[in-house]
Amino acid sequence: MTVFLQELRRNRLALLIWSGAIAVMLVITIVIFPEMKPQMSEMEDMLANMGSLSDAFGMSNMSFARFTDYFATECGNVLGLGGAIFAAILGVGMLGKEEREHTAEFLYTHPLSRTRIVLEKLLALVAQVVILNAVVAGASMIATAAIGEEVDWGVMVLMFVAYLLLELEIAFLCFCVSAFLKNGMGAGLGIAIGMYFLNILANLTEDAKPLKYLTPFAFAEGSYIIENHALKAEYLAVGAGLSVIAVAAAFLRYHKKDL
Amino acid sequence: MKAIQTNQLTKYYGKHRGIEHIDLSVEEGDFFGFIGPNGAGKSTTIRTLLGLLTPTSGSAAIFGKDIVGDKLAILSDVGYLPSEAVFYNGMRVKDLLAYSAKLRKKDCRQEAASLCERLSLDTNRRIGELSLGNRKKVGIVLALQHKPRLYILDEPTGGLDPLMQQEFYQILRERNEEGATVFLSSHILSEVSRYCRHAAVIRSGELLVSDSIENLGHTGVKRVSLQGVSAVPDIPHISSTSFSDGCARFLYSGDQTELIRALAGLSFTDISITDPDFEEVFLHYYTKEGQ
Numbered sequence: 001m002t003v004f005l006q007e008l009r010r011n012r013l014a015l016l017i018w019s020g021a022i023a024v025m026l027v028i029t030i031v032i033f034p035e036m037k038p039q040m041s042e043m044e045d046m047l048a049n050m051g052s053l054s055d056a057f058g059m060s061n062m063s064f065a066r067f068t069d070y071f072a073t074e075c076g077n078v079l080g081l082g083g084a085i086f087a088a089i090l091g092v093g094m095l096g097k098e099e100r101e102h103t104a105e106f107l108y109t110h111p112l113s114r115t116r117i118v119l120e121k122l123l124a125l126v127a128q129v130v131i132l133n134a135v136v137a138g139a140s141m142i143a144t145a146a147i148g149e150e151v152d153w154g155v156m157v158l159m160f161v162a163y164l165l166l167e168l169e170i171a172f173l174c175f176c177v178s179a180f181l182k183n184g185m186g187a188g189l190g191i192a193i194g195m196y197f198l199n200i201l202a203n204l205t206e207d208a209k210p211l212k213y214l215t216p217f218a219f220a221e222g223s224y225i226i227e228n229h230a231l232k233a234e235y236l237a238v239g240a241g242l243s244v245i246a247v248a249a250a251f252l253r254y255h256k257k258d259l
Numbered sequence: 260m261k262a263i264q265t266n267q268l269t270k271y272y273g274k275h276r277g278i279e280h281i282d283l284s285v286e287e288g289d290f291f292g293f294i295g296p297n298g299a300g301k302s303t304t305i306r307t308l309l310g311l312l313t314p315t316s317g318s319a320a321i322f323g324k325d326i327v328g329d330k331l332a333i334l335s336d337v338g339y340l341p342s343e344a345v346f347y348n349g350m351r352v353k354d355l356l357a358y359s360a361k362l363r364k365k366d367c368r369q370e371a372a373s374l375c376e377r378l379s380l381d382t383n384r385r386i387g388e389l390s391l392g393n394r395k396k397v398g399i400v401l402a403l404q405h406k407p408r409l410y411i412l413d414e415p416t417g418g419l420d421p422l423m424q425q426e427f428y429q430i431l432r433e434r435n436e437e438g439a440t441v442f443l444s445s446h447i448l449s450e451v452s453r454y455c456r457h458a459a460v461i462r463s464g465e466l467l468v469s470d471s472i473e474n475l476g477h478t479g480v481k482r483v484s485l486q487g488v489s490a491v492p493d494i495p496h497i498s499s500t501s502f503s504d505g506c507a508r509f510l511y512s513g514d515q516t517e518l519i520r521a522l523a524g525l526s527f528t529d530i531s532i533t534d535p536d537f538e539e540v541f542l543h544y545y546t547k548e549g550q
Contacts, residue, residue, distance in 0.1 A: 002358070002361045002362050003362070006358060010347070010349070010350075101345065101348075102341075102343055102345040103345060103346060103347055104311075105306075105311065105341045105343075105345070106341070106345075106346055106359075106401070107362075108310075108311060109309050109310075109311065109334060109337070109339045109341075110334060110359065110362040110363060111331045111332075111334040111335040111362075111363060112331070112362060113330075113331060256313050258272070258311070258312045258313060259306075259311045259312070
């Protein structure tokens, strides 16, 4: 596991900064809720008049005066998008960066098979996404317990699971990009942000609804989770399928690639 | 046993030629120079041998093991120095050396310490702060610290000062005397003629010649200089001509009795016919078929 540990060591500062930044933002969002609550009913009236815009952000049928609903929406924007961008940046550099910076020549002339190196790098990617989510979920839950609002813990756990899966899918897609492109940063950010807007677009009109199958932001949408106490299985299945294809493509590509 | 044996080894990058039909043979225990101008295919050959590139056709074996099928066994036996010594900039030298040793599952601390001492390399520095020459030294220690059976060194001395070059070749000689094989690519002919026992010349992706340094030097080519003539004489098979102050100089690669016959008809005040030095011979190989 030498390569795995080296990857974690090399990226520990970035991981610390990202986890810290997202955790602090979420904790602030949580801590201000008791003060925001009185204003929330006014906001609800406003949102009711915005029609499709609140649909777009998955905010219809939500009551912001309830903590769980408030958190599901805010959390979606902060952890969902922030975590997805972290996963994209990390994933897209995993293989391609070594080629771009010519360190591939060092690593791949050691007696380790390419499959082994790619696998250890993939595990390092998964581990870092999991660590970020564990830190953020832990901090959020402590803050939630501290403000003493009524909360549905089952829904909260489900949402953190959904965001973790969302970020992993983005990470896997970007890992695949990384096996093909030396510098995939643009493509990686494009995937993360593109998927986010794809979900908004799919919420806007009934015609665009099938697009929800493509984006992992669909199964992480708070309103569905609160209503059903579950993630939507169809969306999850498509996401899992895309992830498997992306990872398999990365391994196949790297098996024979000229470095 | 052959340390390196290639059989019609060919590598194309898409439609671009890398190397074509290379038949190279290096005996175990040899000190072998691989010579050619920039872009001739030296690095392509080396990177293919190490499994970084997949051959387009042909095959190759290192210590009898196939470079595609037995890659891992080969890589354990090889120490490789890339021509561009680039490593993880944020790492300290000692951490990088330890990382490499760990990837090889070997304890190389003692050997690494002795090599760093001899090359005066400060292991507490970060890679990113090092000069080109010092980065090269890091590469050398990485290639040597695990005491492999075969050293594959791609333009090893670029960036090293003359004293360090000498120390580096001294270390290589010691390793060679202990039985290891050294295979180095270079375009610096003097260092190849000084240290190597055999050499091969590659140009435009093709292997031109492979022989002992002695035989390569005796190609039948003669350097001729004539004093007291008015121009370079018109004789077939001459090249590298120059003329100044009544002195004509050229290389002659034809039949030697023909040369004497042709010279007999000229008037000159002084003549010398010598063997060209090693560099001239190789420049001759470099340019011969390109003309």
